[in-house]
Amino acid sequence: xxxxxxxxxxxxxxxxxxxxATQQGGFSPGVAARxxxxxxxxxxxxxxxxxxxxxxxxxxxxxIVAVEAIGPLPSVPGLLDVYDDGDWVGLLFEDIEGRLxxxxxxxxxxxxxxxxxxxxxxTLDPSPWPDAPVAAVRSRDFLSRWPMVLADGLxxxxxxxxxxxxxxxxxxxxxxxxxxxxxxAHWDLRADNLILTxxxxxxxxxxxxxxxxxxxxxxxxxxxxxxxxxRLPVLPDDPAITGFMAAxxxxxxxxxxxxxxxxxxxxxxxxxxxxxxxxDWVRERLG
Numbered sequence: 500x501x502x503x504x505x506x507x508x509x510x511x512x513x514x515x516x517x518x519x520a521t522q523q524g525g526f527s528p529g530v531a532a533r534x535x536x537x538x539x540x541x542x543x544x545x546x547x548x549x550x551x552x553x554x555x556x557x558x559x560x561x562x563i564v565a566v567e568a569i570g571p572l573p574s575v576p577g578l579l580d581v582y583d584d585g586d587w588v589g590l591l592f593e594d595i596e597g598r599l600x601x602x603x604x605x606x607x608x609x610x611x612x613x614x615x616x617x618x619x620x621x622t623l624d625p626s627p628w629p630d631a632p633v634a635a636v637r638s639r640d641f642l643s644r645w646p647m648v649l650a651d652g653l654x655x656x657x658x659x660x661x662x663x664x665x666x667x668x669x670x671x672x673x674x675x676x677x678x679x680x681x682x683x684a685h686w687d688l689r690a691d692n693l694i695l696t697x698x699x700x701x702x703x704x705x706x707x708x709x710x711x712x713x714x715x716x717x718x719x720x721x722x723x724x725x726x727x728x729x730r731l732p733v734l735p736d737d738p739a740i741t742g743f744m745a746a747x748x749x750x751x752x753x754x755x756x757x758x759x760x761x762x763x764x765x766x767x768x769x770x771x772x773x774x775x776x777x778x779d780w781v782r783e784r785l786g
Contacts, residue, residue: 500530504546504587511580511591514538528552528762533594542579546589552762558706559588561632565683565708566590568628573699574619597696604690604727612693613732615700616720620713624682634686634709635677642674642746643667644753653756656775658782666745666781673742680712688716689723718743725776741784748777 500508509515514536522531522543529547536542547555566578582589600608635642645667648655655663685692686707694701718740721731734740751774759767 500546501548501587503584504582504589507580507582507589508534508542508544508591509536512536512538512540512542514540529555541594543576543592543594544589545592546582546587548587550586552760555762556583556586556588559590561708562705563588563590565628565631565705568626568631569623569683569705570627572619572622574615574702575705576694576701576703595694595696595699595701597694597699597701600690600693600695602690602727604724604729606729608695609724609727609729609731611695612700613717613720616688616702616716619702620682620716623684624713626681626683626710628683628708629710631683632709633678634680634684634711634715635674637709638686638750639674641750641754642670642743643749645670645745645749647753648749651753651756653753655752656778659778666749669738669742669781670746670749671742673739673746676739677712677715677743680710680715682711682713682715684709684711684715684719686711686716686719688720712739714740715743719747722747722773722776722780725780736784741781744777744784745781748774748781751777 505516512534516534517537518535519532522533528551529545531545532543534542534544545559547559549556560583563578563581566575569575571577576595577593579591579593581591600612645663649663659666685702685705686709687704688702692702692704694703714734718734721734724731751770755767755771755774757767
């Protein structure tokens with residue numbers, strides 16, 4: 500961490516940092532650490548500069564706007580201060596004493612988190628940040644990649660041979676529906692973006708906030724749970740929901756075949772796993 504960023508942290512917390520415990524998980528490079536100061540104050544800091552990854556500072560800036568717009572909620576971490584010098588961006592949060600959900604998921608955690616997400620979605624529809632990016636617009640390229648799978652001649656699972664165009668059509672129809680969504684979605688929900696305490700479910704890492712239908716985050720979160728031995732609520736038989744699953748599958752399948760971006764060496768293997776999860780889900784829903 501550059502000296503200027505360290506100075507900001509200690510200035511914001513009012514005391515020198517005497518302990519910094521790096522936290523593992525996620526894909527973004529940079530600093531993610533739980534801090535303790537000489538005065539005994541606790542906090543969590545995440546910072547990154549363009550030299551580590553040129554896109555991540557912009558994601559941090561989006562997170563700042565989203566968390567400030569949402570305001571104080573038990574299910575969103577409290578933001579203490581922010582830093583931005585045009586290169587390095589930092590966020591200083593309350594330190595939350597808790598744990599990540601077990602992964603594979605366990606039934607109690609899955610039920611608790613899905614219930615908490617339903618409550619949060621109710622609060623965030625309509626969005627407290629009405630000018631947030633529209634998910635179907637910002638992510639259109641990612642969610643429209645089945646034609647690229649065909650153009651690049653990528654192999655697909657046997658059941659999908661001859662049906663890629665069908666999934667491409669489903670994906671495009673879903674995008675039209677999703678563009679009308681007015682809820683603020685987290686858009687990146689999985690086990691390592693959650694903290695469970697005795698009395699809170701806290702949704703962290705709001706780097707990809709977007710306007711979307713109410714069901715978007717539920718689809719994303721259930722996808723993270725599907726390989727676990729848990730019972731999940733059946734989602735409505737809505738073509739837009741199925742199309743959203745298909746669109747994610749296409750985006751991840753094509754992405755998994757590309758060279759890994761700088762600073763994110765593990766993302767391609769994760770993308771392939773996610774593509775297979777979504778494809779299995781789509782196959783199940785299509786029959």
